[in-house]
Amino acid sequence: MKFEGTSNYISTDDLNIAVNASITLEKPLLIKGEPGTGKTELARQISESLGLSIIEWNIKSTTKAQQGLYEYDAVSRLRDSQLGDKKIEDIGNYIKKGKIWDAFESKERSVLLIDEIDKADIEFPNDLLQELDKMEFYVYETNQIIKANKRPIVIITSNNEKELPEAFLRRCFFHYIQFPDIETLKKIVNVHFPEIKKSLLQSALNRFFEIRDVPGLKKKPSTSEALDWIKLLLIEDINPLDLKSDGKDLLPKLHGALLKNEQDIHLFERLAFMARGNR
Amino acid sequence: MFLDFFFKLKDARIPVSLNEFFTFLQSIKLDFIEYDTNKFYYLARTSLIKDERLIDRFDVIFGQYFKGIESIKLDDILDHLNVPKEWVQKMLDKHFSKQEMEDIKALGGFDELMKTLEQRLKEQEKRHQGGNKWIGTAGKSPFGAYGYNPEGIRIGQDRRGQGKAVKVWDKRIFRDFDDTRELDTRGMQVALKRLRQWARTGVEEELDIDETITHSAKNGYLDVKTRQERENSIKILLFLDVGGSMDDYIRQVENLFSAAKNVFKNLNFFYFHNCLYEGVWKNNSRRWKEQFSTREIFRTYGKEYKCIFVGDASMSPYEILVEGGANEHFNQETGQVWLERAIAQWPANVWINPTQEQHWNYSQSTNIIKEIFSNKMVPLSIKGIEEATKILSKK
DSSP: OOOOOBTTBOOOHHHHHHHHHHHHHTOOEEEEESTTSSHHHHHHHHHHHHTOEEEEEEOOTTOOHHHHHEEEOHHHHHHHHHHTOGGGGOGGGGEEEOHHHHHHHOSSOEEEEEEOGGGSOTTHHHHTHHHHHHSEEEETTTTEEEEOSSOOEEEEEEOSSSOOOHHHHTTSEEEEEOOOOHHHHHHHHHHHOTTOOHHHHHHHHHHHHHHHHSTTOSSOOOHHHHHHHHHHHHHHTOOGGGGSOOSSOOSOTTGGGTOOOHHHHHHHHHHHHHHHHHO | OOHHHHHHHHHTTOOOOHHHHHHHHHHHTSGGGTTOHHHHHHHHHHHHOOOHHHHHHHHHHHHHHHHHHHHOOHHHHHHOOOSOHHHHHHHHHHHSOHHHHHHHHHHHHHHHHHHHHHHHHHHHHHHHOSOSOOSOSSSSOTTGGGGGOTTOOOOOSTTTTSSSOOOHHHHOTTGGGOOOOOOOHHHHHHHHGGGOOEEEEEEEEEEOHHHHHHHHHHHSSOOOOEEEEEEEOOEEEEEEEOSGGGHHHHHHHHHHHHHGGGTOSEEEEEEEBSBOOSEEESOGGGTTTSEEEHHHHHHHSOTTSEEEEEOOOOSOTHHHHSTTOOSSSOOSSOHHHHHHHHHHHOSSEEEEEOSOGGGGGGOHHHHHHHHHTTTOEEESSHHHHHHHHHHHHOO
């Protein structure tokens, strides 16, 4: 089992190594990186390229670790007991399986994506240490131990909103997805828009990197923004020459796809104003 | 194997655990590195480093560790055959089958053997781009066999044939991420968690078991009662000293508090310079245009707010004690008056001072402010934050 990117996901050497190490040694892989560099997409592509099913667990600020394992619906059971339902004899009827259970139970090896783990409470990763290490957990209500049939490939993404605990980090492989350089980005764009003209691509990307390089941006545009923007450029059928920056118009056409922060747009307007004053 | 490397990382204060090191050793045995230096580097990085801010430090160590090895050249080895005998023996074992050895010996003994070895090595060098057998033999140098490649390490499949390659780790693309942070934000967040104040607000959607049991017992049927979910209701007002020496700290403090968003549902911040006066601002670049009157803030944010000042408190004492003493504008009332008003307005208050605690005594202004805050000044460390949470949660 070996991952080497797919036809619509350009993967770098270092990313491949990290993914393959985590697949072979059966340890979780923690992926960090700027928003929009394809962290979540990676898990989907791994599942696709290896032909495995994917189980996605999206974390919210209210998510508890227990929910990933199972939930015991005591209220339904209480209600059913009032109605004299036979179902109540078996407590198993009221255990709701979580995503991790699903992944452990799956007959084939599966890909388990724990998306945006940093959104959850600060203790969340600690609560999953044993489960991800041993790939088993204990269900108190029914006295059973759930053990993974085939250890799933665990991909965990984080946006760096919170630091993760050391003990958790020690058990993972780690990869930081760098923002791609212009050549890689070209390849990525070509995968998504094979019909794009070379001249447009070149000037759009040049422009894009110019914007990214402006110091002091609150939210730098990243890969997904670049793709959205180029899509818009294609739809509007923009001439590559229109994208050249000429000082008085620092903001490129359709910049709404790139700059999503009011302050950033203000920054550009101020820069444009200054550029005009200098002439 | 690679123990030196492990300790070098440790020396550079990169937190690597033995477990990770074992994982790393385990993983280099796997086949997918394919005897490629680059891939080896990536593998080491992914298994040993868990924080992008440490990657740059790792790159440096990795580079240092490899430098000595590069300089070993094939000719050096062959010219000065005073390398340990076992090592040569092992090299021979590696490159010649028993049969071949016998054949060579038959050809002309040891000299002939060495010549053939040289030839064999040179062939290898072409074929493998170096770095194929870096697992050291005699233990002196783990990468001893690096010497195979007189040109040093070549890397990357893409760059083949383009002359000497730049090593990935020497590019140090992660340099920007290393901020050599002193603060462990996670520890602080855990400490800040104590400030949480739970209150029930919003829609009633949580099952209230106690009430349900009481009412069911009373009524004789199952009477489900719900209640509002608990929410954290702490309100924090943050005053940050900006300008000059404080800027570096402020960024850390801002990061700390914005990362702890979960802990504080309601967090407001304002900037001031050196000492609190009649105006504060929210956007530092427009500080003169968009000032908020401090009185207005007193009116807006009620007594339930916990008030945190962050500043180094080092300034001229005039800036606190004298009218018109502020160094950027003319203040009608002294900084002390304004600070005392703030303290009266928000009884839960604390001053966080990012400078080192042992230096506080040497600064007159720090002492004055500490006095104004009735000694509620804490350093910006985990212990300090813990202390601050204790001060702030007193009612």
